[in-house]
Amino acid sequence: MRLGVHMPLKGGFAANLKRVKENGGETIQIFSGNPTAWKMAPPNRKEIGKRIVLAREQSIFPLVIHSAYLINLASSTPEFLDKSSSLLNETMERASLYEAPYVVLHVGNHGGAGVERGLEQVVEIISRSLPRWPGGVKLLLENTAGGGTALGSTFEELARVLRNFTPDDVGVCLDTAHGWAAGYDFGSAEGVQELLEQFEGLIGLEYLFALHLNDAKVARGSRVDRHEHIGRGQIGLEGFRELLRQPWPAEMPAILETPEMGSEWDRKNLDAIRALLR
Template identity: 35%
Template sequence: MRFGIHLSVAGGPMRAAVEAKALGLECLQIFSGTPRTWKQKPLKKADAQAFARATDQAGLDPVAVHAPYLINLAAGDHALWRRSYQALAAQLKRAAALGATAVVVHPGSRGRRELAWGLDRAAEGARRALEAAGPGAALWLENTAGGGGHLGGDLGQLAGLLERLEGLAVGAVIDTAHAFAAGYALDGYERARAFVDLLDAELGLERVRMWHLNDSDFPQGGLRDRHTHLGRGLLGEGCFAALVEDKRLVGMGGVMETPKDTRWADRRNLAFLRRLRRRAGTRP
């Protein structure tokens, strides 16, 4: 796997590019603006171009932009749904300007509406966003912790969304902590290996474009999304050793969204994965 971290762009996107190079990352994820508001500060063309050059020169692949959390592609309220796919289209355009590969987005919540309705609604929202944005960045749908009508907790739901978007620039992102929260067993080496087998059978590994490598503070099936440092949560070292050693995942991006509770936190989590990769001999 190619290891990366979700880095801050506070102060401008070049901050993340410079930090990624200093850390020796191989892939990268950022927000293109503020993740918890609709209004996004305009990207300066010069800043975006400098970021694109810097990440290309550093060999970062993929570079992903995570969409703001307010976007709900499965919203029942028409005004919110329309605002969501328009905001997603704007994120796709921002990602293209930054030279990013894709935008990562959660499929959204259908509330109490039927599952089929929710899948159709989210797929149509994604389709409209891609059409409005035009060619450039792809759209990657991330699995979720499930619960509360949220789509994507079940791998079959992700597969259904991608089938509805066949022929468009789409893929999947698999978050280990989200999968565990949604009820999938990844704790330990053997269970994590079995999860990859299940993922291949239900979704297809060829559809997975990136992983989010996060340990979890909450038990399997708890529907709670709480990330912790790698090897220190309930997934444990065995989970990440299995993923790093799996030759089917060689060359795939693995981005950490782990806590930044000390100045050394990112370096510690990165060193953890690098040690596992050296031991496995699976460097991409």
């Protein structure tokens, strides 16, 4: 497992990368563009090339790309769906330029059309898009807190999408704060063992490629997405210890999306995680 942080856009790539390294990070997650905009600036291949070299020099890998929040593959509005699908395709292309192996995507919101219809459509869009995506980049569906009509808060829902794809093409990024908000007990050793067994039974651990390590400000099952510093929220350290001591692949990214990213808190949070790994 390689520990890292989500890197803010502001401040510039090089300076932020340096700070991540100084704070003890081994991997990073970035947005490939403005996360709240439909339009992605055209790729600056020279700049991207420089960034790849910088990351390589500092042994920061793998690079994880988080897709824009606007993308909703479950949208029932044709225009919105069209834009979502195009932006996802563009994001996969951009990830390939960055030589990033993973693009993280929230499953989507059905907006009233129903869970069944929403999940079917997500499968349809991914199936249709997959042949056009560049090789070497995998789409990772992130579990959600389950607020509103958000899909993918349960392993059952994720499984209904993933059973249509192999782990070579589509996988999972498991977020602890979202899982907790959706009712999974990430707070105790038994809880973590149980939820990993459920994941294995419903999806299969071979589909799990990345972790988002976040404590939660809110109560378990609240369906509210509020991240907190590691060990300072409602999840607490016991569950994280159990999660981290699993025999994860050596190169699996475990990324912090804790508050005040890019500040001294990153070091404190990484230190808190490291202390649990000892």
